[in-house]
Amino acid sequence: MLKYILKRILSSIITIWFVITVTFILMHAIPGGPFTSDRKLPPAVELNLNTKYGLDKPMIVQYGTYLVNLVHGDLGLSMSTVGLTVNQVIAGSFPASLKVGICAILFALIIGVILGIFAALQQGKLWDNLCMIIATIGVAVPSMILGPILIYVFAVQLGWLPAVGLDLPSNYIMPAIALGLYYMSFISRLVRSSLVDVIKLDYIKVARAKGLSKGKIILKHALRNSLIPLITYLGPITAGVLTGSFVIETVFGIPGIGREFVQSISNRDYTTTLGVTVFFCAFLIAANFIVDLLYMVVDPRIKLED
C-alpha cells in the first residue's frame, strides 16, 4: 500500500515535469514575444520589459529559473495584467470554477444514476428507451451550443433563470447542466449496463428469495456493486469539467479559471498560460490519485499491483 502510494507520487512528479518541459518548449517556440504584438514599443521599454520578465536570458537559464520557482510554488508574474502574479490570478478565479464544477459533477452523478436505475429496471420498456434517448442526445450536443440554447429558452424567453454572472444560487443551474449533460449521459449508460449485469447475479436471487422488497434489493444490494465502475469514471469527469469550463465560463460570463486561460491565450500571456496549464495538470493528477485510492477503499476485491 505505502509502496504503491510512493510509486504513484513519483510517477506523478515525473508526469508534471514532462508537462512543464513540453509546455515551456511550446510556449517559446511561438514566433514573436509577448511584447511584439500590435503597436511597436520603444526599444528601451521593450528591453526593460524583457529584463523584468527574464526574457533576455538564455533559454536554459529561463527554464532553470522557472523550475526553481515552481518548486517554491511560484508561478511567476502575469504578463498582461500588470502587477498581478499568476498565483493571484489562479487564486482569484479558481473558487468560482470549483463551485460550478462541483455543481456540474453532482448534477451528472445524481441525475445520471437515477436515469440509469430507471432504465435498468424497466429494461426494454418505455422508460428505458426514453432514458437512453436522452443519454444519446446528451452526448451529441456540444456545450458551446447547449449553453446558448439554455440561455435563450430559460433566461430570454421564459425569464425563469438569470443568464450571466454568479451572484444567486439559481445562477449555477444552467452552467451545471450545460457542463454536466454530456457526463450525465455517459453515467446513465454506465449505470444501466452495470446494474443490468449485477441484477443477474446469485446474491440478488438470494435477496429476492429472502422476500426483500424490490426497492430494498436495488438500493441496498444491487446499486452498491454496480456503482463501482462509476468511481473510475470520476477522473475523466473531473478532467472534462475542467476543460469544459473554457467554453461554459465564456458563455455564462463566469469569472473563472477557464475564462482566464482562454483570455491568456488570446493575450499571449505566456506566463499565465503556462502557469494555469501546470496548475490544471497538478490538479488532475491529484484528482486521479484520489480516485484510485477511493477505488481501493470501496472495493476490497481490488488489489493494486505494486
Add this chain to the structure above:
Amino acid sequence: MQYSKDMFEFIPKEEKNYNRVVRPSLTYGQDVWRMLRKNKLAMGGLVFLIIIVLAAIFGPMLSKYSYTAQNLDFADIGPSAQHWFGTDKFGRDLFVRVLEGARISLTIGFVASALSVFIGILYGGISGYFGGTVDNIMMRIVEAIYAIPMTIYVILIMVVLRGGLNSIIIALTISFWVTMARIVRGQIMSLKEQEFVLAAKTIGASPLRIILKHLIPNCLGPIIVTLTLSVPDAIFQEAFLSFIGLGIAPPLASWGSLASDALGGYQLYPYQLVFPALAISLTMLAFNLLGDGLTYALDPKTRR
C-alpha cells in the same frame, strides 16, 4: 502390419452427409455486415453519414451561390426559397456555408483520425509486441501524455502553430494517437502469446511482418470502433477551437466556426445557430449510433 480389404467397412449412408456444408461459410467481414444490417439505428447513422459526405462533396458544386460571395443587400435574412438556411451578416448563403463547413469539419475528422490510427497502430504494435523495457519506456511516455486532457495539448499546439486547416489536423493527431496506441497495445499483449504467432515465428517471419500481417488484422475490431468514435471527437474539438478563436480563419467555414460566429447574434437570428448546430449534433449522433452498432457487431462474443 498388413491391411486387407475386409478390415474396412462402408460407413452408413446417413453418416456420409455429416461433413457436408449446409450453409455457405461467411467471412468475418460478411458476418459483421450481417449483424450491423440488423441494427436499424446503426444503419440509420450510416445512411445519414453517407448522405452528409455526398452532400459535402457535390453540394457546393451544384448550388448557384459561392460560400465566399457577399451580398450586403441580403444580410441576415431568414430561411426562404432562395436561401434555404438564410444568410449571415455579410449576406453569404448559409446553406452553402454549412455544406462547405461539412467539407472542412469532415476532412478534419477523417484525416486526423486516420493519421492518429496509423501512428497509434505502429506505436502500440511495437510497444505491445516487444514488451519488456521497450514497452516500459514507450508506455511511460504515453501515460505522461494521457494524464493531461487532450484539449489542453491541442490548445497549446494551436497557440504555437497559429490557425489553419493543417495545423488543426496536426494538433488533433498529436493528441489523438495516444488513445489508439493504448488500445492497440492492450490487444496485442493478449494476442502475441497465441499459437499462430508462435507458428509465424518458427517459420522465420520478421517482427514487423508479424505485427503488420498477423497481429494488427486481429485487433481491427476495437480499432474500427475507436476510429468511428474519434472522428466526431475531432469535429467536436475543432468546434471548440473555433469557439475560443483558434480555429479555421474566415472566409473558410467549419461547422464549429459557423456556430461560434452565430453565437454573437443568436438571440436575434437564431436560425444562424440552428443549422450548424443541427449539422454538428446530427453527425455526432450518427457516428455514436454507428459506433455502438459496430461495437456490438464486431464483438465475436455476441455471436450465437
